[in-house]
Amino acid sequence: MTWFENVNKIKYEGPQSKNNLAFKFYNPEEVINGKTMEEYLRYGVAYWHTFTADLSDPFGSGTAIRGWDKFDGMDRAKARVEAAFEFFEKIGAKYFCFHDVDIAPEGETLSESNKNQDVIVAMIKEYMKDSDVKLLWNTANNFTNPRFVHGAASSSNADVFAYSAAKVKKQLEIGKELGGENYVFWGGREGYETLLNTDLGLEQDNLARFFQMAVDYAKEIGFDAQFLIEPKPKEPSTHQYDFDSQSTHAFLLKYGLVDHFKLNIEANHATLAGHTFEHELRYARVNGLLGSVDANQGDPLLGWDTDEFPADIYSTTLAMYEIIKNGGLGSGGLNFDAKVRRGSFDPEDLFHAHIAGMDHFAVGYKVASKLVEDNVFENIIDERYASYKEGIGKDIVEGKADFKSLEEYALGLKEIKNKSGRLEVIKATINQYLLTAYAGEL
Numbered sequence: 001m002t003w004f005e006n007v008n009k010i011k012y013e014g015p016q017s018k019n020n021l022a023f024k025f026y027n028p029e030e031v032i033n034g035k036t037m038e039e040y041l042r043y044g045v046a047y048w049h050t051f052t053a054d055l056s057d058p059f060g061s062g063t064a065i066r067g068w069d070k071f072d073g074m075d076r077a078k079a080r081v082e083a084a085f086e087f088f089e090k091i092g093a094k095y096f097c098f099h100d101v102d103i104a105p106e107g108e109t110l111s112e113s114n115k116n117q118d119v120i121v122a123m124i125k126e127y128m129k130d131s132d133v134k135l136l137w138n139t140a141n142n143f144t145n146p147r148f149v150h151g152a153a154s155s156s157n158a159d160v161f162a163y164s165a166a167k168v169k170k171q172l173e174i175g176k177e178l179g180g181e182n183y184v185f186w187g188g189r190e191g192y193e194t195l196l197n198t199d200l201g202l203e204q205d206n207l208a209r210f211f212q213m214a215v216d217y218a219k220e221i222g223f224d225a226q227f228l229i230e231p232k233p234k235e236p237s238t239h240q241y242d243f244d245s246q247s248t249h250a251f252l253l254k255y256g257l258v259d260h261f262k263l264n265i266e267a268n269h270a271t272l273a274g275h276t277f278e279h280e281l282r283y284a285r286v287n288g289l290l291g292s293v294d295a296n297q298g299d300p301l302l303g304w305d306t307d308e309f310p311a312d313i314y315s316t317t318l319a320m321y322e323i324i325k326n327g328g329l330g331s332g333g334l335n336f337d338a339k340v341r342r343g344s345f346d347p348e349d350l351f352h353a354h355i356a357g358m359d360h361f362a363v364g365y366k367v368a369s370k371l372v373e374d375n376v377f378e379n380i381i382d383e384r385y386a387s388y389k390e391g392i393g394k395d396i397v398e399g400k401a402d403f404k405s406l407e408e409y410a411l412g413l414k415e416i417k418n419k420s421g422r423l424e425v426i427k428a429t430i431n432q433y434l435l436t437a438y439a440g441e442l
Ligand code: XLS
Pocket: 099, 139, 184, 186, 230, 232, 266, 294, 305, 337
């Protein structure tokens, strides 16, 4: 049985290839800094966008042509597992991610939903035995069903808090069963629409209680995956509590949870928060919180999470720079939380899109490796902050200065000389690296 009969295993053919079903830049076997690209980049496929979604949008129904849609219910869920493993094998991604509801339909009751999960998880486990594909992370979808209308752990209704806890408990057990390397919390509706009916203090305290219970339960069952919170500023809630990496960090510090969590940074969420992707990665990195990445991109003209496949090599270069400086992603990976456009409805488009995403991060990785090797940014920054290496600046960073000594120093200053930030030349340098990275091969 094959679900993608028009596609064979995707191979690397190099920058000159005209084959839409081949990698141009991602060469899984190529060794960079002592590791193959495949080992380092840890690409993941998002189950929801690739196998579950039908490409509907708020104005139109689904357009996707998917062989498994001829079935319903559990039969469709089983067909999706077959298709998924065929896809992983053909595209050569070594990881996947899912929400509970992506893999199996919800039942009439919680216990029926759990039974459906058990059947599909057992099937996934069998497939995993025969493949080298691993679970990057799983998560509970505590936002789609109407019961989550007022949130999950931050709901005004304690019954919903309890129900949400039961769903996460189940997913922690499943994560353990499938050897998941991380576990993600994205607070889809953990936020509020208006303060006029919201107890913001209680909601945040409850959210923290919920996270603590998850930490405790994972420990109890011996599930040692890295816990990740995925910040997003809005959508579906008007105000989401895990707004961005910095506010999520403050939340984790306030509630004493910071040692148990890292962050899953999504490019499109960064831009929705009014940041660049690299800002979110940098903030997480310098605070020891960079855990994993949802690799996608938004449309600069649209103010919502369009989840496009990454195509901006400037952005993937700066992102890979952060990842290299982080020493890699550890147990994390690059999960394509991205969907083909509604007009790209053929099954082959799923391959084209993943190939493009994998190629664009591979380009970013190569260029960023070269930038790091040549200390391009390091030299710029060392020079820019040189005043803190000696004299008064050294005293400041070593804690030897106070307002009195600084006033004395300032009174003695004849003039203050600033240096140019040289932004134009820096941008030109990055472009020079981007344009020449493959010069030898083209
Ligand atoms: C939605 C989020 C979601 C998470 C997982 O915007 O990106 O897909 O990655 O719940």
